[in-house]
Amino acid sequence: MTTAILSALPEEQSGLVGSLEQARRVTHAGRAFWQGVLHGKPVVLALSGMGKVAAATTATVLVERFGVARIVFTGVAGGLGDGVRVGDVVVALDYVQHDMDVSPLFQRWHVPGYAGVRLPCDAGLSAHLSGAVSACLQSAGGQFYVNSDGRPPQLHRGLVASGDQFVTSAQVSRALRDPLVAAGHDVLAVEMEGAAVAQVCLDYGVPFAAVRTISDRADDDAHVDFPVFIQTVASRYADHIVRHLLELL
Ligand code: SAH
Numbered sequence: 001m002t003t004a005i006l007s008a009l010p011e012e013q014s015g016l017v018g019s020l021e022q023a024r025r026v027t028h029a030g031r032a033f034w035q036g037v038l039h040g041k042p043v044v045l046a047l048s049g050m051g052k053v054a055a056a057t058t059a060t061v062l063v064e065r066f067g068v069a070r071i072v073f074t075g076v077a078g079g080l081g082d083g084v085r086v087g088d089v090v091v092a093l094d095y096v097q098h099d100m101d102v103s104p105l106f107q108r109w110h111v112p113g114y115a116g117v118r119l120p121c122d123a124g125l126s127a128h129l130s131g132a133v134s135a136c137l138q139s140a141g142g143q144f145y146v147n148s149d150g151r152p153p154q155l156h157r158g159l160v161a162s163g164d165q166f167v168t169s170a171q172v173s174r175a176l177r178d179p180l181v182a183a184g185h186d187v188l189a190v191e192m193e194g195a196a197v198a199q200v201c202l203d204y205g206v207p208f209a210a211v212r213t214i215s216d217r218a219d220d221d222a223h224v225d226f227p228v229f230i231q232t233v234a235s236r237y238a239d240h241i242v243r244h245l246l247e248l249l
Contacts, residue, residue, distance in 0.1 A: 078218025122207035162195035
């Protein structure tokens with residue numbers, strides 16, 4: 001029962017590769033995959049690359065070539081929901097592709113061929129992931145990130161949006177969020193890969209869960225906040241959360 005741990009960027013993955021035992025690097029489809037044992041459990045570590053298509057290719061290889069039993073995404077995202085702040089952690093319950101629009105033939109955001117606008121994550125695996133995040137924040141939250149007002153990081157669970165766009169202005173962020181919220185889709189965060197992996201996992205019937213740490217607020221400061229967060233804290237979150245998760249599986 002091999003677990004795939006997928007990240008978008010090398011900075012998010014670096015600590016995981018460092019802790020991998022019996023590590024074996026395999027390349028396929030122009031990507032590096034790290035097979036081995038992490039905290040006593042068989043894993044494959046992979047980089048999705050950036051954007052929906054790159055992520056879908058990686059997820060397909062993980063299922064077809066490596067036969068993984070489940071895929072867990074760990075990465076960063078821009079915060080969209082009220083109160084979703086830099087340093088907070090979002091566990092996705094479901095995904096929407098914010099740049100999919102086949103209206104008026106289909107409802108806006110609905111990927112034709114799937115049940116609805118929202119692409120669900122696996123409930124059981126997501127519950128384990130939430131448990132792992134809660135345990136981390138309780139035991140080591142202060143080591144992760146503390147907001148300027150001294151508020152420790154918080155866990156949010158709900159809808160995450162993906163699309164092929166790095167959202168770096170308050171205006172674009174509002175244009176993306178407001179119509180979703182008005183249609184009853186209360187979106188917490190935006191990133192560029194998760195919905196594609198969710199779609200591939202639905203196709204194959206492979207359980208999928210995703211955790212995203214908020215690196216920026218997808219606003220006019222995002223281009224400054226994102227690189228600082230990625231270089232200083234992102235991999236620490238990934239290491240702790242994945243260790244707690246693997247202990248639960
Ligand atoms: N110029 C950047 C590219 C960042 S892409 C670079 O240094 O390479 C941002 C990555 O983090 C994507 O993988 C995406 O999933 C996530 N992400 C973080 N903040 C985001 C935001 N505000 N909008 C979209 N994706 C975001």
